[in-house]
Amino acid sequence: MQDLAKPQNPNFSSGPCSKRPGYELSALRTDILGRSHRSALGKTVLEEACTKTAEILGLPEGYRVGIVPASDTGAVEMALWSMLGQRGVDVMAWESFGSGWVTDIVKQLKLDDVRVMEADYGELPDLNAVDFNKDVVFTWNGTTSGAKVPNGDWIADDRQGLTICDATSAVFAMDLPWEKLDVVTYSWQKVLGGEGAHGMLILSPRAVERLESYTPPWPLPKIFRLTKGGKLIEGVFKGATINTPSMLCVVDYLDALSWVESLGGVSATIARSNESLALIEKFVAENDWIDFLAKNPAERSNSSVCLTLDTTPENVKAMVKLLDQEGVAYDIGAYRDAPPGIRIWCGATVEPSDVAKLLPWMAWAYEQVTAA
Numbered sequence: 001m002q003d004l005a006k007p008q009n010p011n012f013s014s015g016p017c018s019k020r021p022g023y024e025l026s027a028l029r030t031d032i033l034g035r036s037h038r039s040a041l042g043k044t045v046l047e048e049a050c051t052k053t054a055e056i057l058g059l060p061e062g063y064r065v066g067i068v069p070a071s072d073t074g075a076v077e078m079a080l081w082s083m084l085g086q087r088g089v090d091v092m093a094w095e096s097f098g099s100g101w102v103t104d105i106v107k108q109l110k111l112d113d114v115r116v117m118e119a120d121y122g123e124l125p126d127l128n129a130v131d132f133n134k135d136v137v138f139t140w141n142g143t144t145s146g147a148k149v150p151n152g153d154w155i156a157d158d159r160q161g162l163t164i165c166d167a168t169s170a171v172f173a174m175d176l177p178w179e180k181l182d183v184v185t186y187s188w189q190k191v192l193g194g195e196g197a198h199g200m201l202i203l204s205p206r207a208v209e210r211l212e213s214y215t216p217p218w219p220l221p222k223i224f225r226l227t228k229g230g231k232l233i234e235g236v237f238k239g240a241t242i243n244t245p246s247m248l249c250v251v252d253y254l255d256a257l258s259w260v261e262s263l264g265g266v267s268a269t270i271a272r273s274n275e276s277l278a279l280i281e282k283f284v285a286e287n288d289w290i291d292f293l294a295k296n297p298a299e300r301s302n303s304s305v306c307l308t309l310d311t312t313p314e315n316v317k318a319m320v321k322l323l324d325q326e327g328v329a330y331d332i333g334a335y336r337d338a339p340p341g342i343r344i345w346c347g348a349t350v351e352p353s354d355v356a357k358l359l360p361w362m363a364w365a366y367e368q369v370t371a372a
């Protein structure tokens, strides 16, 4: 079996994720390196990252895009700390990252009127039970369970509260109903294979209205502050970042955006992820020892594909190690808080042809560890 073709690129980790096909450091622009992010050039480059994002994602008129510190976590925390507390909150969690936001809201912010709606790994809470008079906090795609919300049909158009959505492994991989989302966050190192460091914060006009009409009773560190004198700090959404960003990460992100454009836009990146998922679905259908953690096909992630295996956790670990040693797949063990299993990252930068090559190797590795 050792003569099986190996994936050309064995990087299947879920963040930092594989660089785009054809990535070369030397292709990045360097004129901004070593220059101030507050120089005219620096601001132009940062603003370009925001405007290009809005254009490629097709954001509705009036939506703002800002680059903020501390990756996706930073962007989510900023939103939670700046906007919550004006009304009740429904917060949903079905895996590790969503549970982290529950902890923030319940144990750190200690809000009174909070309903926690939880589900086990692989499942979703009852989306139809959400109260849109309240603010609603949720992840679009549960990266550690591979369960995503199927669409935005359950989100009320006439909602009174805000929808605050951590979409870090969904943006550029899934079709997002922007009009239904008031706050969306993501990071560069997921579907686009960018660098970890900065978070993207997308705000609807309703989110801006909340920021300008409500001041939370708790103190906010400078790093979280989005308003001054009751007005949105518009500069944050025009390239005047709160503090110093890595311009190397920014030009790397611009390279990723140009790659998306060269493919034909976000529909093409979504199609790449769908193609990889379809290959895995076929493999799972043909092999009874492997299954999706998310049982409902409509809720199956096409970016973080999480699988359970019919064997012991020790054998799963041994498989992961074997595939690593063979140089076939790196970092495909399930997240530390998730049930034992395998997670194959299928974001847009992963070649579906490499996923196709990985699958027979998984069968080989399973045979090796279970026969032992």
Ligand SMILES: Cc1ncc(COP(=O)(O)O)c(C=O)c1O
Pocket (backbone or CB within 6 Å): 014, 015, 070, 071, 072, 073, 074, 097, 098, 139, 141, 142, 143, 144, 166, 168, 169, 187
């Ligand atoms: C759904 C979700 N939320 C938050 C995070 C944390 O992201 P970051 O490390 O960019 O802060 C991750 C990372 O995998 C994630 O998948």
